[in-house]
Amino acid sequence: MTRVHDMGGRFGDGPVAPEGEDAPVFEKDWHARALAVTLASGALGKWNIDVSRHARERLSPKDYTRFSYYEKWISGLADLLVETGVLTLEDLKGEGEDTPHPLAHKAMTAEAVPGVLAKGGPADRPSNVAPAFVVGQAVRTARPAANRLVDGGHTRLPAYAQGAVGRVLLMHGAHVLPDSNAHGLGEAPEPLYAVVFPATELWADAESPDDEVVLDLWQSYLEPV
Incomplete structure (x- = not known):
């Protein structure tokens, strides 16, 4: 179940207005x-x-x-x-x-x-989970975008990308799985990939159809196409 915090790519919240270079780091x-x-x-x-x-x-x-x-x-x-x-x-x-x-x-x-x-807090870890995908391979994200370990739990797969088809751009090695780590179930490291999606795959009426979006996604969020 998606919570209200998952606002990425949502329509109707207004434009993002970056502050100028002279803006203070902290407003208050x-x-x-x-x-x-x-x-x-x-x-x-x-x-x-x-x-x-x-x-x-x-x-x-x-x-x-x-x-x-x-x-x-x-x-x-x-x-x-x-x-x-x-x-x-x-x-x-x-x-x-x-x-x-x-x-x-x-x-x-x-x-x-x-x-x-x-x-900082490096999250790369050794893992016994073998990579399932290679650079250039087409993959589809899980649908719905939800934690498969804990009902209503934390996940880093945004709702706007659920069920979307993209292409593996880069392999990051193995990293701590947030879906497990957020709930005291262990770090459960697994392969992490940068996956590129056409804007038209994510939104029915993309403002810039030629744009692409790159998301870092864990292996358990993905399946082969």
Whole structure:
């Protein structure tokens, strides 16, 4: 089942208006703080990037549509902090006990931030799943675009590309499967491909029919044509 967050390629949301080069990185000061506390909390090691993405995706549709970008981030983070036992609802309200936290020793220091950001979070892994496709091969994406492991779960296959036919452009090696990793089922690495689709394959009335869209898709999202 597709959630409201899956907005890619959807008609009627208006044009994307990029800001100018002189625009500030953060529109408001608290946006920077929201990003910082999200990264710092992730460093505690209680969840992975796929879990955090899923936390934002499962916000209620009413909240998701009315929240700004960083409101989504901070709301998803609040849910994760409580669900993993890092904080309680009382803590979030400022009513918790003022005692040292058991995870305080994992706190990210300001000096460590540049190195952590530079290192990133590589997701390539060895895998015993053999590649099923080769560069240039025609493939079709799964339909519907859904997590096959968890009902309503996280997936990186966008709804606008479900059931579409494309061509393998590049092989990325094996990478962590988000559909599994977001739900505590293990990393389950499998081959990842860059697949190119004609715009006319994705939309009935493509504004630029000669355009192509390249998506990075896991092997379990694909089938041979």
